[in-house]
Amino acid sequence: MIQIHDLNISYQSEEVGYEVLKNINLELAAGETCAIIGPSGCGKSTLLKILAGIITRFDGSVLIKGQPVNPKQQIIGFIPQNYGLLPWKNIAENICLGIKIKNKRQSCDEDKLSGLVQLLGLSGLEKRYPGELSGGQQQRVALARAFLLHPDLLLMDEPFSALDAMTREEIQNVFLDVWRKHSVSTILVTHHVEEAVYLGRKIVILSAAPGTVSKIIDNPLFGVEGIRNRQDFFQLCLELRKTIKEDWSK
């Protein structure tokens, strides 16, 4: 369970302070997915960094499983926009990196590693380096690393934005397949309405800066088989687009 109550944060730049997130209240049940949509600069990445424990100075409370965010106590998987792979480590080493850091030099569970490699379609690529993979393959490696950790919370910052439309859909399906098996609480930031409707059990619309929660939608279409090609999917995307347009033009 993730609980965010009365979260406020300001940045200070050249002695001028400005609010970035204002009065954010949000709850996410264990194993739920939540998609966050908001205009550029409204504080989405800042929110993820707070949840990841990277930013620690803010007002309000942010709890993971009832405890304040603390990466030493909770397992938090964070996939940044550039996937965060180390170019000098091969794919198997990159996937195991998170678990090795977490468990302080313990080796990786080979069975779990090969299970995830297979599930994510990375078989045969283990010895290659990130620079030798396509964007979609690198994205899968980042997902494998995050899922191997069995995180209490998985955070993804515009995870599929660099992929072409077809690869994006394929990786979204791969994500859902792995998520179904591991049911990890996940928060993802996206600029794509379709992605939010496809991947978010909950959809949160943030206003322009300073970001406030404009709307939280309990997505009735999340997880429905073959939903991408159904009329009600297009309809919900259309409605969401209209809401966002009205909200962001305020």
Ligand SMILES: Nc1ncnc2c1ncn2[C@@H]1O[C@H](COP(=O)(O)OP(=O)(O)OP(=O)(O)O)[C@@H](O)[C@H]1O
């Ligand atoms: N370390 C920092 N110091 C000062 N200001 C910052 C810092 N990081 C981000 N900002 C500012 O805070 C605001 C929110 O940034 P953030 O990256 O969280 O937005 P975002 O919604 O993720 O944007 P985008 O969609 O463009 O990635 C922006 O105005 C940004 O310039």
